[in-house]
Amino acid sequence: MSRPSLFAGGHKAASTPDDTGTRSRVGLNLFWRTFFLLALLLLGSILAWLQTLRALEFDPRTLQTAQQIASLVNLSRAALQHSDAIARVSLIKTMADQEGVRIQPREPGDTFEVLPPTELNLRLEELLTSRLGPDTILARKVNGEEGLWVSFTIDEDPNWLLLDQSRYVTASGRTWLIWLSTAGLLSLAGAAVIARLINRPLKQLSYAANRVRDGDFAASQLDEEAVTSEIREVNIGFNRMAQKLAKLEQERAVMLAGISHDLRTPLARLRLETEMSVQDDVARGHMVADIVQLDATIDKFLDYARPDHVTLTVVNLHAVVASCVYAVQNHRELQITMSIPDDIYVMADEVELARVISNLLENARRYGKTVDTDTAYVDITIKTRENWVLMRLRDHGPGVPPEQLPQLIQPFFRGDSARTAAAGAGLGLSIVDKTVQRMGGIFSITNANAGGLASNIQLKRVTEVPDGQDPKHRLQRPQVKRQLPPEATT
Numbered sequence: 001m002s003r004p005s006l007f008a009g010g011h012k013a014a015s016t017p018d019d020t021g022t023r024s025r026v027g028l029n030l031f032w033r034t035f036f037l038l039a040l041l042l043l044g045s046i047l048a049w050l051q052t053l054r055a056l057e058f059d060p061r062t063l064q065t066a067q068q069i070a071s072l073v074n075l076s077r078a079a080l081q082h083s084d085a086i087a088r089v090s091l092i093k094t095m096a097d098q099e100g101v102r103i104q105p106r107e108p109g110d111t112f113e114v115l116p117p118t119e120l121n122l123r124l125e126e127l128l129t130s131r132l133g134p135d136t137i138l139a140r141k142v143n144g145e146e147g148l149w150v151s152f153t154i155d156e157d158p159n160w161l162l163l164d165q166s167r168y169v170t171a172s173g174r175t176w177l178i179w180l181s182t183a184g185l186l187s188l189a190g191a192a193v194i195a196r197l198i199n200r201p202l203k204q205l206s207y208a209a210n211r212v213r214d215g216d217f218a219a220s221q222l223d224e225e226a227v228t229s230e231i232r233e234v235n236i237g238f239n240r241m242a243q244k245l246a247k248l249e250q251e252r253a254v255m256l257a258g259i260s261h262d263l264r265t266p267l268a269r270l271r272l273e274t275e276m277s278v279q280d281d282v283a284r285g286h287m288v289a290d291i292v293q294l295d296a297t298i299d300k301f302l303d304y305a306r307p308d309h310v311t312l313t314v315v316n317l318h319a320v321v322a323s324c325v326y327a328v329q330n331h332r333e334l335q336i337t338m339s340i341p342d343d344i345y346v347m348a349d350e351v352e353l354a355r356v357i358s359n360l361l362e363n364a365r366r367y368g369k370t371v372d373t374d375t376a377y378v379d380i381t382i383k384t385r386e387n388w389v390l391m392r393l394r395d396h397g398p399g400v401p402p403e404q405l406p407q408l409i410q411p412f413f414r415g416d417s418a419r420t421a422a423a424g425a426g427l428g429l430s431i432v433d434k435t436v437q438r439m440g441g442i443f444s445i446t447n448a449n450a451g452g453l454a455s456n457i458q459l460k461r462v463t464e465v466p467d468g469q470d471p472k473h474r475l476q477r478p479q480v481k482r483q484l485p486p487e488a489t490t
Contacts (some may be wrong), residue, residue, distance in 0.1 A: 018133060031199040038191035046183045062120055073132060073152050073161055080154050095448035105159035106151055112139035201231045208238060217246035263298055267291055299445040312439060314462050315353060317344045317389065321380060324357040334365045338380045345462040346389050348439045353459075356432050360393050360455050363428050368395025375450060389461045397446045408445050409433040 010406050062356045076095065080088050080103070095101045115138050116120040129136050132152060139149040148163040204222060211220040220242045222235035271291045278284040318340045327335050346353075361378065368376040383390045398406065411430045429445070432455070436443040441459040 001013045031195050031203075034195035034198055035191050038194055039188055042187035042191055043184055046180065046187060050180060062123045063127065066124050066131070068126075068343060069148075069150060069163065070128055070131040070165070072101065073150055076161060077152060077154055100164045102162040104160050104162070106160050110143055110160075114138065115140050118180060144171050146472050172244060184310070189308065201226065201228070201234075205234065205238065206475040207237070208242070212245060217249070218241050264295065267295055300354060311350060312347045314345050315348045316342075317346050317382070317391065317459075318342045320348075320350055320353050321357055321391075324354050324361060325380070327358070328361060328365075331365065333369070333374060334361065334376050334378065336361070336378045336380065340380065340382050340391075344384070344389060345381060345465055346459040347462060348441075348459055352435050352439060355436050356457065357393070359428050359432050363455075364393065364395040364397070364453075368397035369400060370396050387463070389459050391457045391459070392454055393457075394452055395446050396452040399453050400445075402447065405447070407443055411441070425484070 050426045079091055083091055086244050092103050095103065115125070121138070125136075125138050128138065128150070129163055132150075135151070135153075137149075137151040139151075140146060142149045142160060142162075145162075150163065152159055154163060202271075208220040208222055211217070220237055220238075224232060224239060226232040226235055271288060274284055274287045274291065278287060289411075320340060321340055329336065330336050364376045364378045368378065369378060376397060379392075379394045381394075383392070383393050409429045433443045436457055436459075439459065441457060444456045446454045446456065
């Protein structure tokens with residue numbers, strides 16, 4: 001499951017690869033990276049082919065157009081020169097009706113517009129001038145009439161030859177744009193399909209790996225009938241690995257449960273025999289304390305080996321914290337100040353959350369005592385932001401060296417002399433971190449700015465609880481407070 005970022009300040013205890021000191025890099029989705037690379041390759045190929053086609057078309061088409069125009073002018077000139085006046089008029093009419101070619105005299109007052117200076121037109125004008133003479137004029141409009149106009153002389157008389165311009169133009173820029181857009185869209189669609197086919201198995205593998213990381217082995221199975229042989233082999237190997245990990249996890253849980261069962265019975269007998277047979281009160285007290293510590297250590301190992309799956313429900317945060325505080329409210333070594341509104345609800349497991357809070361309070365009692373006193377003062381506060389709740393448990397003790405913060409949530413790690421009296425197994429904060437992760441939250445440890453150690457728990461907030469569905473509390477607080485025995489006097 002994804003873990004959101006904490007919105008609290010301070011130094012976060014390292015629990016992710018990004019916190020190992022290396023600079024985090026901006027991730028790029030594999031699908032989009034493959035898509036962009038394929039798209040660039042295909043678009044570059046299309047542009048190269050278009051430029052090649054245009055280059056191959058330009059000179060041959062220009063030369064062909066110039067030859068056709070020059071031939072038509074020369075044929076028209078020769079036909080008119082060798083015909084009488086009556087035949088000339090009939091020939092001019094026949095050419096206009098059947099070939100779309102019109103010949104008319106060029107008057108001194110004629111106005112004309114030359115062809116636009118495009119590369120094709122300049123090349124065409126150059127070729128026609130070399131074949132028809134330096135006085136040749138190419139115009140696109142004469143006296144307001146559009147067409148392809150070519151000037152030539154017949155017996156020293158200037159004339160205009162009007163041709164249908166559409167017969168001699170190349171494909172327009174719009175035509176090229178349409179073809180380019182069509183080819184580009186088809187290429188992008190193909191690139192998207194190819195990228196998706198490449199990315200899908202890797203995405204499935206990534207999802208399955210995340211499920212294995214979270215301990216959900218049942219949801220991490222990959223398709224072993226994939227068409228591609230390489231993907232099929234990877235999926236089969238991953239499934240076998242997940243099955244072995246699941247078996248190892250199950251065997252580990254069974255083994256720890258068996259150890260607990262096998263050890264607690266002789267420990268209970270030892271405690272009973274010690275209390276009954278040891279006459280020395282001091283020795284008996286120490287021996288009973290050692291047995292109790294061994295039993296508590298077994299509990300820690302069982303908590304650490306607890307399965308990763310929990311069922312989340314709507315939980316009233318104030319009620320859970322109040323239940324945990326009630327159990328230790330009269331403890332001489334622990335003074336707690338709680339500031340949590342009654343209407344804050346989170347998604348959590350009530351019992352698991354209570355275990356987390358109790359563990360943190362016990363950790364503060366052991367290691368968070370104020371300097372030169374025998375009392376640990378703990379402040380419990382919350383902050384809310386959008387859909388998240390950040391609960392902070394802060395003691396006023398000596399804190400922890402910054403370099404040790406990332407190691408506090410590692411299994412079996414115990415701090416140095418800065419927070420002494422480490423008598424446990426070094427699993428308390430590891431259990432807290434693991435439990436909070438199971439509930440979809442984040443746990444971090446920071447040194448408070450004003451001194452002391454702060455434990456931060458971020459959980460999913462429930463902003464609206466339907467009427468009549470107020471969560472029922474499994475943790476009950478007795479109405480009568482527990483009376484502590486009087487302090488021993490020396």
